[in-house]
Amino acid sequence: MAELLQVSNLSVTFPGSSGRVTVVDDISFTMQAGEVLSLVGESGCGKSLTALAIMRLVPKPGRIETASRIRLEGQELMDLAVPDMRRVRGEQIAMIFQEPMSALNPVQAVGPQVVEALRLHERITSREARARVEELFERVGIPDPRKRFESYPHQLSGGLKQRVMIAMAVSMRPRLLIADEPTTALDVTVQAQIIELLRELQSTLGTSVLLITHDLGVVNELADRVLMMYAGRTIEAGLREQILSRPRHPYTHGLLRSIPARAARGQRLAEISGVVPSPEHWPSGCRFAPRCSERLEVCTKQVPESLELDATHSVCCHAVAASLAEGAP
Amino acid sequence: MVWLSNGAVVVVLALASLAGIAVRRNPLWHDAMRRLARRRPITLMALSVFGLIALLDSVCWVGGETGPGSGDAVAAYEARSLLDRWFEPESFRERSYSAPFAAEEFYGAAPLEHPGEHWLGTDVLGRDVFFLTLKGFRVALLIGGFTSLIVIPIALAFGIAAGYFGGRVDDAVFFLISTLASIPSLLLLIALIMVLGRGTTQVCIALGITSWVSLARLVRAETFRLRELDYVEAARALGVSEFQIILRHILPNLAHLVVITFVLLFSSMVLAETILAYLGVGVDGSWGQMIDRAKDEFSRDPVVWWNLSAASAALFALLLSVNLLGDALRDVLDPRTLREL
Numbered sequence: 246m247a248e249l250l251q252v253s254n255l256s257v258t259f260p261g262s263s264g265r266v267t268v269v270d271d272i273s274f275t276m277q278a279g280e281v282l283s284l285v286g287e288s289g290c291g292k293s294l295t296a297l298a299i300m301r302l303v304p305k306p307g308r309i310e311t312a313s314r315i316r317l318e319g320q321e322l323m324d325l326a327v328p329d330m331r332r333v334r335g336e337q338i339a340m341i342f343q344e345p346m347s348a349l350n351p352v353q354a355v356g357p358q359v360v361e362a363l364r365l366h367e368r369i370t371s372r373e374a375r376a377r378v379e380e381l382f383e384r385v386g387i388p389d390p391r392k393r394f395e396s397y398p399h400q401l402s403g404g405l406k407q408r409v410m411i412a413m414a415v416s417m418r419p420r421l422l423i424a425d426e427p428t429t430a431l432d433v434t435v436q437a438q439i440i441e442l443l444r445e446l447q448s449t450l451g452t453s454v455l456l457i458t459h460d461l462g463v464v465n466e467l468a469d470r471v472l473m474m475y476a477g478r479t480i481e482a483g484l485r486e487q488i489l490s491r492p493r494h495p496y497t498h499g500l501l502r503s504i505p506a507r508a509a510r511g512q513r514l515a516e517i518s519g520v521v522p523s524p525e526h527w528p529s530g531c532r533f534a535p536r537c538s539e540r541l542e543v544c545t546k547q548v549p550e551s552l553e554l555d556a557t558h559s560v561c562c563h564a565v566a567a568s569l570a571e572g573a574p
Numbered sequence: 575m576v577w578l579s580n581g582a583v584v585v586v587l588a589l590a591s592l593a594g595i596a597v598r599r600n601p602l603w604h605d606a607m608r609r610l611a612r613r614r615p616i617t618l619m620a621l622s623v624f625g626l627i628a629l630l631d632s633v634c635w636v637g638g639e640t641g642p643g644s645g646d647a648v649a650a651y652e653a654r655s656l657l658d659r660w661f662e663p664e665s666f667r668e669r670s671y672s673a674p675f676a677a678e679e680f681y682g683a684a685p686l687e688h689p690g691e692h693w694l695g696t697d698v699l700g701r702d703v704f705f706l707t708l709k710g711f712r713v714a715l716l717i718g719g720f721t722s723l724i725v726i727p728i729a730l731a732f733g734i735a736a737g738y739f740g741g742r743v744d745d746a747v748f749f750l751i752s753t754l755a756s757i758p759s760l761l762l763l764i765a766l767i768m769v770l771g772r773g774t775t776q777v778c779i780a781l782g783i784t785s786w787v788s789l790a791r792l793v794r795a796e797t798f799r800l801r802e803l804d805y806v807e808a809a810r811a812l813g814v815s816e817f818q819i820i821l822r823h824i825l826p827n828l829a830h831l832v833v834i835t836f837v838l839l840f841s842s843m844v845l846a847e848t849i850l851a852y853l854g855v856g857v858d859g860s861w862g863q864m865i866d867r868a869k870d871e872f873s874r875d876p877v878v879w880w881n882l883s884a885a886s887a888a889l890f891a892l893l894l895s896v897n898l899l900g901d902a903l904r905d906v907l908d909p910r911t912l913r914e915l
């Protein structure tokens with residue numbers, strides 16, 4: 246598989262009360278063409294900002310630090326001029342948002358909104374565009390596309406709105422689709438349908454998907470690989486089976502044990518004590534250390550290095566490193 | 575003057591029909607207008623009548639009979655509106671005051687030329703007050719409409735620029751707004767009229783310059799809110815340029831605000847002119863001027879009450895209708911009700 250996206254040393258900062266606060270801290274990862282990579286982590290750990298940074302849409306006064314490198318198919322996005330970057334958005338990278346309720350313009354019918362998205366990047370007549378959009382609507386499972394074309398967002402259910410968003414996002418057949426918690430705002434049965442649709446589109450279009458979620462069920466359904474984030478840093482990365490069945494980082498462990506379906510019947514659900522601190526109060530050393538049950542002395546002092554467990558699985562944890570060192574000699 | 579007045583009528587009618595078509599095409603607006611008609615039928619009818627009077631007083635041409643007994647050679651070369659031609663003010667007048675429906679002059683009891691025909695009496699020059707009051711509608715609508723036409727583009731430009739781009743632009747606009755807001759507006763108005771000179775256009779421009787601030791503030795705040803919304807973010811993620819985002823996503827979502835403010839501005843402008851007229855710098859033929867002239871009549875004995883009453887009543891009727899309309903518009907155009915419908 247060819248390398249599609251290469252993110253290296255990505256940092257995003259915001260001005261805080263005492264200097265700039267780093268909310269995404271030196272993140273690196275790669276994505277292969279046609280792959281579904283899932284970005285998992287608690288609320289506020291910087292998942293959305295990572296996604297927005299890839300599109301260079303970090304909201305002001307946030308800033309992507311200059312050392313960050315984002316390569317899409319060999320092209321360095323950080324060096325692109327604004328109009329060129331605008332062409333990349335929508336054409337090569339598209340995004341689906343969490344809130345279908347508010348991601349469509351309330352005073353315009355949904356069909357014309359998708360038409361405009363299409364005509365932004367392609368010179369076609371409005372009649373052709375309309376035909377294409379109706380086709381797209383059909384494709385993403387919107388019943389009666391001709392009638393729905395004229396509907397306003399408030400006339401559609403959340404699931405239908407999300408389908409419209411998906412139609413808009415895939416209209417240009419982007420190489421990379423970023424889905425930021427695409428199912429969080431929907432109810433459970435609709436969630437399953439949207440996941441099914443994403444899977445179907447992903448396999449037929451061959452699009453790579455960067456799937457942001459904190460729902461490990463969704464990860465299990467869709468992801469090829471998983472990137473775990475905690476407090477602005479990546480802490481563990483690996484194939485889906487590796488992360489879901491042989492997690493090494495104590496945080497990943499804890500997260501898996503807190504899922505109801507996985508806990509043994511009658512047993513109390515495990516929880517990770519404490520809450521994620523806000524970016525200004527992130528501790529030095531390992532940021533998970535204050536909540537960690539396997540904390541060593543070194544954890545609060547030194548940032549753990551990334552440790553390659555095998556070709557696909559890596560983890561940043563002093564405890565894992567120590568246990569490996571113990572077992573090695 | 576003929577061309578200007580008739581041209582304005584054509585432009586107003588054309589804009590009105592364009593707006594009508596646009597509303598018809600857009601289900602959201604169409605529905606809002608239907609609900610408006612259901613909620614305020616009488617207000618809308620009253621406003622239509624007022625508008626019609628103003629139109630009748632705007633369509634004009636030169637020439638034709640000037641009426642018998644006027645003996646006014648100049649009048650033959652003046653543009654006279656449909657309303658003028660209907661009333662024939664050159665002949666339909668007395669030598670002095672007449673009370674409503676009176677048969678003889680108010681002071682002196684000399685017989686009138688048109689006994690019992692002056693419904694609202696005549697003024698000091700013997701002109702029919704009903705006619706003058708009707709002519710005031712055109713002046714009032716002109717002041718309100720023209721001023722709003724000046725205010726809205728200025729307020730939109732500054733408000734959107736400040737709200738959307740923020741930072742330095744916002745600082746600059748806000749400085750301008752604060753400066754304008756801290757000068758007593760009446761003083762500024764009079765100063766501007768001194769500089770620009772008197773006349774309808776000048777007064778409207780002066781009113782416009784002093785009153786865009788409140789709308790600009792509103793637009794700025796709303797734009798500030800809109801630009802953070804998901805659909806603006808989504809548009810950016812699709813590669814839409816900033817200018818297109820303003821055009822397609824910000825402006826249409828400000829439209830309801832603009833319509834409501836237009837209506838409220840309208841009535842405050844008409845009212846402001848009344849105060850200007852009282853200070854002697856108003857627009858010719860306005861109700862404000864009538865009221866200003868009538869203030870001395872009020873101290874006469876016996877009192878000449880019809881001038882003041884007629885102008886005030888007309889002013890009240892127009893402002894009440896416009897404010898009722900504004901109120902109803904606020905209800906039917908509230909974006910929350912728009913969305914839920």
Ligand SMILES: Nc1ncnc2c1ncn2[C@@H]1O[C@H](COP(=O)(O)OP(=O)(O)OP(=O)(O)O)[C@@H](O)[C@H]1O
Binds near residue numbers: 291459
């Ligand atoms: N505009 C902003 N100004 C200051 N800080 C911000 C801003 N946007 C985000 N942050 C900070 O960046 C951190 C990461 O935010 P981000 O939205 O990426 O989190 P997330 O992982 O997507 O969370 P969620 O699951 O709730 O969507 C947050 O803790 C927040 O405090």
Ligand SMILES: [Mg+2]
Binds near residue numbers: 425
């Ligand atoms: Mg998020």
